[in-house]
Amino acid sequence: MDNKLTLIISAIAFLSFTPLSNAEVETDENKSVTIDCNYGEDYLKNLPTNLVELQQKAVKVGQKICLSSLMISPSESISVSAELIYLAKVARKEFDKLFPDAIFQDISKLSESWFHQITNKKNDYRNFALIEATKTKIEGMPPRAKEFEFELYSDTNSIKKYTLTEKRKDHCRMIIENASIPPLSGGQDCENAFGLWGKAVSPFQYLYTNRVLEENGKKITKLQGQWKTFIKDSRYQTPLDVWATTAWYSDQFKSHHLTGPPPTQLFLFHPVVVYEHLPDADKGSKEDVSIGIEWVGVNWWRSGFGLSVTSVYKDRKNQPSVGTGATFHIKNKYSIGYIYRDDGDNSIFFNIDLLEWFGDKDDKYNKYKVSIE
Amino acid sequence: MSKPIVLVIHGMGSHEPGDLKKQISEGLNEAAQNFGLNDFDINEKVEFFQFNYSTYLDEIRQRDANHASSIAEHLKLLQGHGLGENIVTKLTKFFADFDEDDMLYTHWMDVVYYGLMFWGEKIRVDFAKKINDVMIEANKGHRDVHIIAHSLGTAVAHDTLAKLFRKDADIISEVPGLDIAKFKIKSLWTVANVSRLLNLLNDIADPNKSIVNAIDGDGCSKYLVNVRNIFDPFTWVKQYNRDEGKYQLLEVDTVRHWNTHDIKEYMATPQVSSYIFAYILGIELSDSQWNAGITKHAETSINKPVEELKVAFEDLQNKPDTVDKIEALEQMFTSAKEFKQRMEEIIEETDNG
Numbered sequence: 001m002d003n004k005l006t007l008i009i010s011a012i013a014f015l016s017f018t019p020l021s022n023a024e025v026e027t028d029e030n031k032s033v034t035i036d037c038n039y040g041e042d043y044l045k046n047l048p049t050n051l052v053e054l055q056q057k058a059v060k061v062g063q064k065i066c067l068s069s070l071m072i073s074p075s076e077s078i079s080v081s082a083e084l085i086y087l088a089k090v091a092r093k094e095f096d097k098l099f100p101d102a103i104f105q106d107i108s109k110l111s112e113s114w115f116h117q118i119t120n121k122k123n124d125y126r127n128f129a130l131i132e133a134t135k136t137k138i139e140g141m142p143p144r145a146k147e148f149e150f151e152l153y154s155d156t157n158s159i160k161k162y163t164l165t166e167k168r169k170d171h172c173r174m175i176i177e178n179a180s181i182p183p184l185s186g187g188q189d190c191e192n193a194f195g196l197w198g199k200a201v202s203p204f205q206y207l208y209t210n211r212v213l214e215e216n217g218k219k220i221t222k223l224q225g226q227w228k229t230f231i232k233d234s235r236y237q238t239p240l241d242v243w244a245t246t247a248w249y250s251d252q253f254k255s256h257h258l259t260g261p262p263p264t265q266l267f268l269f270h271p272v273v274v275y276e277h278l279p280d281a282d283k284g285s286k287e288d289v290s291i292g293i294e295w296v297g298v299n300w301w302r303s304g305f306g307l308s309v310t311s312v313y314k315d316r317k318n319q320p321s322v323g324t325g326a327t328f329h330i331k332n333k334y335s336i337g338y339i340y341r342d343d344g345d346n347s348i349f350f351n352i353d354l355l356e357w358f359g360d361k362d363d364k365y366n367k368y369k370v371s372i373e
Numbered sequence: 374m375s376k377p378i379v380l381v382i383h384g385m386g387s388h389e390p391g392d393l394k395k396q397i398s399e400g401l402n403e404a405a406q407n408f409g410l411n412d413f414d415i416n417e418k419v420e421f422f423q424f425n426y427s428t429y430l431d432e433i434r435q436r437d438a439n440h441a442s443s444i445a446e447h448l449k450l451l452q453g454h455g456l457g458e459n460i461v462t463k464l465t466k467f468f469a470d471f472d473e474d475d476m477l478y479t480h481w482m483d484v485v486y487y488g489l490m491f492w493g494e495k496i497r498v499d500f501a502k503k504i505n506d507v508m509i510e511a512n513k514g515h516r517d518v519h520i521i522a523h524s525l526g527t528a529v530a531h532d533t534l535a536k537l538f539r540k541d542a543d544i545i546s547e548v549p550g551l552d553i554a555k556f557k558i559k560s561l562w563t564v565a566n567v568s569r570l571l572n573l574l575n576d577i578a579d580p581n582k583s584i585v586n587a588i589d590g591d592g593c594s595k596y597l598v599n600v601r602n603i604f605d606p607f608t609w610v611k612q613y614n615r616d617e618g619k620y621q622l623l624e625v626d627t628v629r630h631w632n633t634h635d636i637k638e639y640m641a642t643p644q645v646s647s648y649i650f651a652y653i654l655g656i657e658l659s660d661s662q663w664n665a666g667i668t669k670h671a672e673t674s675i676n677k678p679v680e681e682l683k684v685a686f687e688d689l690q691n692k693p694d695t696v697d698k699i700e701a702l703e704q705m706f707t708s709a710k711e712f713k714q715r716m717e718e719i720i721e722e723t724d725n726g
Contacts, residue, residue, distance in 0.1 A: 046514035142663035156590030
């Protein structure tokens with residue numbers, strides 16, 4: 001159990017879910033993959049059962065499955081198959097003993113289906129699964145579980161439902177008592193009785209299932225990373241901008257799979273404060289602060305470039321108050337624009353952040369504040 | 374550890390990490406005490422995991438408020454220097470409104486941020502990671518995973534599960550996904566379900582038809598319980614009622630406090646707690662325990678017949694169903710506001726009477 005079985009296989013990129021008997025493997029010459037086929041120190045402590053021998057067999061087969069999923073050689077796959085078939089036989093026998101047909105009519109058909117599932121269809125990870133069991137049909141006040149069912153998640157037709165009669169409840173209670181396992185937290189007697197078998201057999205699929213989940217987690221983490229980058233790097237958007245962007249990419253966000261951030265940002269009536277340079281203005285007011293609005297704009301945040309149609313406003317003595325032009329956004333932070341006015345007194349402007357490029361931002365900003373106070 | 378795992382996700386408003394777990398625990402422990410279950414502590418029976426997204430929504434709200442106040446600050450400076458007083462006052466008020474600190478405002482903004490903006494997808498991705506992490510944990514000990522979602526959390530949970538679970542998931546692709554032929558949530562408890570209202574806003578998957586159900590072979594859950602208080606105004610608009618598969622509707626009508634939307638209040642009711650005890654913990658109450666629980670809970674409820682309460686809120690409950698996003702949102706929040714006012718008056722009246 002404690003032997004750390006770690007394989008470092010070069011030249012294999014994505015092997016984790018390669019079907020056991022499938023010889024075709026996607027490869028990437030530049031990557032190596034480390035696969036840990038170790039159960040961890042406390043693993044079995046969390047799986048108390050009286051079916052210890054069965055559990056030990058399941059542990060060994062689980063490790064083999066984990067290693068063989070790497071498709072090292074066809075012969076090793078065959079070896080695992082033989083051991084898996086043996087485990088399935090023993091496990092099925094134990095199951096039939098715990099839940100006999102005499103009390104749970106036809107239940108052996110389900111254990112037979114399970115046996116065939118894990119031994120016959122080796123090319124699908126979903127087949128490395130357990131029989132599932134749960135109480136159903138909770139009714140009344142106070143509530144009572146009326147039914148208990150066994151099933152294979154992969155096969156809807158496999159479901160076997162049983163009314164929880166006193167006879168069946170007594171049978172399950174007897175299994176628990178005979179097992180001498182401390183009462184489990186949660187579950188009704190038949191669930192706990194089934195749990196003894198489930199905890200014994202579960203190790204055969206644990207490592208493989210764990211890798212499926214770990215790989216899935218990596219994919220989600222990648223999306224989380226994309227969102228993190230978006231939040232860190234992209235231009236600030238007002239709620240209206242965010243709404244506009246969401247509406248524009250509605251197909252992406254309402255799709256039935258998880259996605260990353262929008263590829264571009266849209267801006268709609270986005271308020272700005274700009275530092276405007278108007279060469280034709282009177283001396284002393286050539287450079288001044290104006291408020292502006294980006295009527296509509298787009299920003300490719302990944303490449304750090306965007307543009308907007310912008311108007312600026314400020315009451316001026318000798319020039320029109322309003323001018324309209326274009327703004328260019330650089331590195332998601334700096335904006336520079338050109339404004340046209342009716343009388344030809346055009347101007348350039350940049351946002352306050354761009355003051356950094358010309359010197360100390362605070363100093364410039366303070367000067368501007370002093371100038372208008 | 375063999376305890377079942379219970380993943381909880383909160384609703385609208387600000388929640389400190391750990392708050393929801395505490396509220397749920399307190400509600401269930403109170404109910405257990407009323408039933409006469411001695412030395413009962415739900416924290417010893419299950420292992421709670423919590424997903425918090427309100428901290429993130431608070432950050433976004435704060436960032437928007439900061440931006441708005443920064444613009445407002447500039448506007449003040451410009452008053453008399455290129456901008457007239459009138460326009461400055463109007464614009465400043467507009468931007469200042471973003472910083473309003475009001476419970477209903479926060480609730481309203483949470484719904485807007487989640488339902489109408491891409492921030493909802495960021496939250497779903499984070500919640501999907503949490504579900505995946507919890508599934509990994511459960512796989513270690515062959516444990517069951519249950520989810521309890523409250524209010525806006527029911528929409529987050531629904532939308533995330535609808536995007537994460539699927540039939541025939543392609544595990545070779547870059548798209549995350551869990552195949553329902555292999556993975557399932559043991560039970561999903563939606564308390565004060567607003568997922569249909571949110572679906573009107575984000576159009577992800579119709580909660581009445583999605584994979585988030587407990588139909589054999591078709592759903593991502595083995596058991597689905599929808600819980601609503603008939604006097605919870607947040608459940609009146611676009612009501613959820615998917616009656617298929619292993620679905621259970623638990624309707625309660627007890628009122629102890631004006632805030633009938635409160636998760637702790639829901640958990641403390643005999644109906645809800647007894648179903649959680651029966652399904653998640655396997656504890657089935659005797660008739661005498663049940664009767665004791667009912668009596669003790671009723672002692673703390675307001676002394677007003679249910680039928681009278683129904684009449685008092687009839688007009689708010691029976692508003693016509695709408696498919697208009699804004700109208701539905703308005704309906705929910707105006708009903709909630711009106712409900713609070715009327716209920717406070719009723720409680721005051723019964724206290725004095």
